[in-house]
Amino acid sequence: MRSPFRVLPGRAGRKSTTREPIIQEPEPFEPEATRRTAGATESSHANRGWWDRNADDYQVEHGTFLGDDRFVWGPEGLDETEAELLGPPEELKGKGVLEIGAGAAQCSRWLAAQGARPVALDLSHRQLQHALRIGTQGIALVEADAGALPFRDGVFDLACSAYGALPFVADPVPVLREVRRVLRPGGRFVFSVTHPIRWAFPDEPGPEGLSVAASYFDRTPYVEQDEAGRAVYVEHHRTLGDRVRDVVAAGFRLVDLVEPEWPSWNSQEWGGWSPLRGNLIPGTAIFVCVRDERDA
Template sequence: MISVSSRANLGWWDGNADEYQVEHGEFLRDSGFVWCPEGMDEADAHLLGEVRGRRVLEIGCGAAQCARWLVTQGAQVAAFDISHRQLRHSQRIDLETGVRVPVAQADAESLPFAGGSFDLACSAFGALPFVADPLAVLREVRRVLRPGGRFVFSVSHPVRWAFPDDPGPRGLTSDRSYFDRSPYLERDESGAVTYAEHHRTMADWVNLVVASGLSVTGLLEPEWPEGHERVWGGWSPLRGRHIPGTAIFSCANI
């Protein structure tokens, strides 16, 4: 049964996918693997290692820009997202670029793939920040990975939750407890949840990965690069010089 958070975010992303792709599509590129608003690119970072000939799953793919780049690198790729409208943008880009990505509509808490189907899994801000039960997602990822497989995922850096989501000076002054795990919720006039994003501390994320049976093999906190002036929501050059915006976890199915 789909959770309240998943149902809310399905509706939100279906309603906002067009605007999102217009606003961020150029930065993400039709075929490009950008890990975060800081602009870290997999082509340079090589967090997934060699992908040619590997079976790779992208989790929460949006319009599958990352998955499409993986296809161009010789990977055998499958991708999914909860939003049908985002996947329609994936199909549009397939037609425009001639690079096709097999996509499915699915909830990350219950993956429609057989156990041990993939060598690698990846997620660039997909699914994990938005689900109420991240342990269920991580356990599903472990299930579909072969023994020795790897999973790399990026999320908002937990410390950001102690600050207003403001790219300006206001966003540099903490106004809430880092340890307050209350989710950020938006509601309609009837009180129904229409958007949900969940906070976990850094320790929470590490413990969730371990509890799933995966192991943490690496952690990156990308620094804001010189010359990068793009503002994305609460991410900005001003804030990026002072606090980390993204955490990227590398995990192994040992």
């Protein structure tokens, strides 16, 4: 077993001539990965802390791929410029758009460039600091929980979320209902999440990630926890059917389900996403939802 301590530089191999204690410091703790239940409060607290601690590394590692003002739906690289899941870009001008789980607000920056009026909302203070660093011209930043949106009813024309909030909440329906509440009748909400089939495979980009290793139907959350068993990161699994039922239960109408194919130009690996796996199984699911006009 490796010692949980390491000797400070210059101490190793030196014989002490006094009673001065050898100063040691603990190695960085590696969270334990497990599958266990995790409720709404624990999930929210853990994920706020995780994103605050890891926002800097995330932006360094993925900032080039995401760009400063691109709207990318997932690791495959599907771009809203081509996908038009929110509608034709020329029709976004003047539209009020809520981006949920905005991170450094890359998507909102693209929306502002089309003439929209985006609001970038995130749970993580540090992620929003990166949004400030890159620039916020034409964008409003809001730090809040997606399950308790600080807006009046019916104030947005559109809402979007690229891997934001929904994978990390214990119960997606209250979040979806909040989004529906702040949309005008006829408003559209488009969100992307990890494709549910991915939960049956190891999170590995190479050949070792191509064999089923777990039950697709096991909804037990993935949790990383500290020495005391406190969650420091939580991600929740829903099957494809669960996601559809959640959308309907929240009062939306599902009008499209997009499963992006891996494009030939994309050679990068992002966690378990890779060209090898992306050419065989879907990695992202994008749900296009509408609050019907008759709901006015």
